[in-house]
Amino acid sequence: MEQRDRAMRRIEQVLEMQVSPSSAYPIRARLGRAMHEVIRWAEASDEELPLELTWLQAVRGRAEWIVQPSEPFDVRWQREWDAALADLQIIYNALTERSDAGTPRVTR
Amino acid sequence: MRSEVWLYGSVARGTYTAMSDLDLLVVPNLGPEERPEVAALIRGLPQVSRTSITVYSWQQLATMAAYGSLFLVHLGAEARILYGEGVGDGLADVVAGMPQYSRAGHDLWGFMQALTDVEESLLGGGDPNYELGVVATVVRHCSILTTYLGGSPVFDRERSIANAFALVGQEESVPMALELHKFRMARLKRTNVGNASPESALKRTRTAMDFVGEVETRYGAA
Numbered sequence: 001m002e003q004r005d006r007a008m009r010r011i012e013q014v015l016e017m018q019v020s021p022s023s024a025y026p027i028r029a030r031l032g033r034a035m036h037e038v039i040r041w042a043e044a045s046d047e048e049l050p051l052e053l054t055w056l057q058a059v060r061g062r063a064e065w066i067v068q069p070s071e072p073f074d075v076r077w078q079r080e081w082d083a084a085l086a087d088l089q090i091i092y093n094a095l096t097e098r099s100d101a102g103t104p105r106v107t108r
Numbered sequence: 109m110r111s112e113v114w115l116y117g118s119v120a121r122g123t124y125t126a127m128s129d130l131d132l133l134v135v136p137n138l139g140p141e142e143r144p145e146v147a148a149l150i151r152g153l154p155q156v157s158r159t160s161i162t163v164y165s166w167q168q169l170a171t172m173a174a175y176g177s178l179f180l181v182h183l184g185a186e187a188r189i190l191y192g193e194g195v196g197d198g199l200a201d202v203v204a205g206m207p208q209y210s211r212a213g214h215d216l217w218g219f220m221q222a223l224t225d226v227e228e229s230l231l232g233g234g235d236p237n238y239e240l241g242v243v244a245t246v247v248r249h250c251s252i253l254t255t256y257l258g259g260s261p262v263f264d265r266e267r268s269i270a271n272a273f274a275l276v277g278q279e280e281s282v283p284m285a286l287e288l289h290k291f292r293m294a295r296l297k298r299t300n301v302g303n304a305s306p307e308s309a310l311k312r313t314r315t316a317m318d319f320v321g322e323v324e325t326r327y328g329a330a
Contacts, residue, residue, distance in 0.1 A: 006233060013225070022211075025218030025249075029242055030225060036238050 001093060003041040004095060011092045019081070025063040027065060035060040038091055052093045059087045109166070110194035111138055113146050116187040119154055123264055127293060128156040132185065132190075135199060136165045143194065149190050170200050176209035178256060212257060216328055219250045219320045226313050236309035241295040243309075243316050244288035250320050251285075257327040260315050265289065276322040281315050288312065 014030045017023055039060050042053050049056075066080050117131030118124040130153060150159070172180055184203035192198060223246055226239045248265055253307055254272035255262040262268040266286060273282045294301045 009232070010229075022214035022217060023221075025215065026221035029245075033225070033229060033234070033238070033242070034316040035237065036174060053229060 003037070003044060004047075004098070007034070007037040007041045008092065010037045011088055011095070014088055015092065031063050031066065031088070034088065035063040038095075044054070047098065049093065050098060056091070059084075059091070062087070082094050109136070110192065110196040110198055111136065111142055111190040112189060112193075112198050113138070113149070114183060114187040114199060115153065115190050116183055117265070119156065120186050120188050121264060124154060124156055126157060128161045130154070130156050132159065132161045133187065133199075134163045135169060136159055137163055142191075146191050166196075166202075169199070173202050173206050175211055176207045178209050178253065178261075180206060180210065181256065181261060182252075185261060186263060209256060212253060215253055216250070216320065216324045219246050220317065220324065222246050223313060223317045223320060227310065227317070230306055230310050230313065233306075236304040236306050237291055237294060239303065240288055240291035240304055240309050240312060243313050244292040247285050247288060247316050247319065248292075250323060254323050254327065257323075272323070273319065274275060276319065276326060278319055278322065281319060284312055284315055285319070288316075 011034045012029065014027060014034050017027045017030065019027060035056075039056055042049055042056055062080060063084055066084055111133050112132040112133075114135075115131070118128045119130050127170060130150070132150070134146075169180070173235075180203050183199065184206075187199070189199075222242065226234075226242050226246075230236060230239055245271065251268040251272035252261065252263055254275055255268050258271070258275045260271070262271050269285045270279075270282050273279055273285060290301045291304070293299055
């Protein structure tokens with residue numbers, strides 16, 4: 001699986017999961033993994049990314065805060081969830097467009 | 109309204125290292141006039157790698173208390189108050205008389221789902237070091253829950269893992285479970301632990317799945 005495809009698949013795994021108190025735990029882990037794979041792709045890629053790497057790193061930073069293990073599993077994670085989901089959708093859309101457009105050179 | 113600041117985690121237990129976090133609970137947000145006093149109190153605490161501040165409202169804590177939140181059990185077991193001002197019930201009142209934790213079944217499902225995701229990621233070319241950090245987190249949380257379900261909750265990482273694996277008869281996996289922690293630290297603190305192979309990561313993930321599966325078998329109906 002290509003790195004970009006892997007990143008997209010990990011984002012899909014977050015977006016497709018029903019958010020509920022019982023799914024909070026695995027969905028937070030999925031969010032962390034999705035951002036890890038996005039950054040992994042962005043840092044290793046020769047492709048031009050339609051989103052700033054620094055912004056992606058900031059999203060990852062916020063995601064890490066949401067998923068950090070010292071946080072309890074309940075009300076806390078929900079606070080930033082909507083914002084994280086919106087960021088993730090932006091990234092997914094950008095990756096989808098990039099998949100359709102081919103692979104130009106990177107700018108960072 | 110009452111304001112409180114509580115210290116919990118390894119610093120509260122006295123088991124911290126230089127790599128530990130300073131874990132603080134603040135309820136609710138402090139007013140500007142309270143902050144200098146609290147900042148001075150925090151400066152007097154041991155210097156560790158990072159300060160992690162969790163802020164809750166009293167209403168949120170009441171919601172969590174209604175289902176016997178393990179986080180509140182954790183606080184009730186080891187937290188130390190640093191600061192308290194104002195009138196009204198405090199954390200000790202919230203924790204007192206909480207019911208038994210009622211979400212163990214959900215948590216166990218979540219742990220297994222998270223490990224299943226790790227397995228899928230590893231089989232699909234995911235990053236073994238990252239995934240082992242996830243496994244470490246799941247094992248830690250499942251261990252705490254297991255000791256709670258076993259009747260003697262333990263929140264210290266090493267003791268909870270040792271006790272939990274013993275409770276389900278998997279003592280031989282304790283060294284592996286403890287060693288996972290370095291991958292979590294590598295992710296959080298950017299330390300270097302070398303590269304785990306996908307095969308060894310998969311093996312350790314499946315050992316963790318065996319552990320969670322056995323906890324489900326023994327305590328899943330709790």
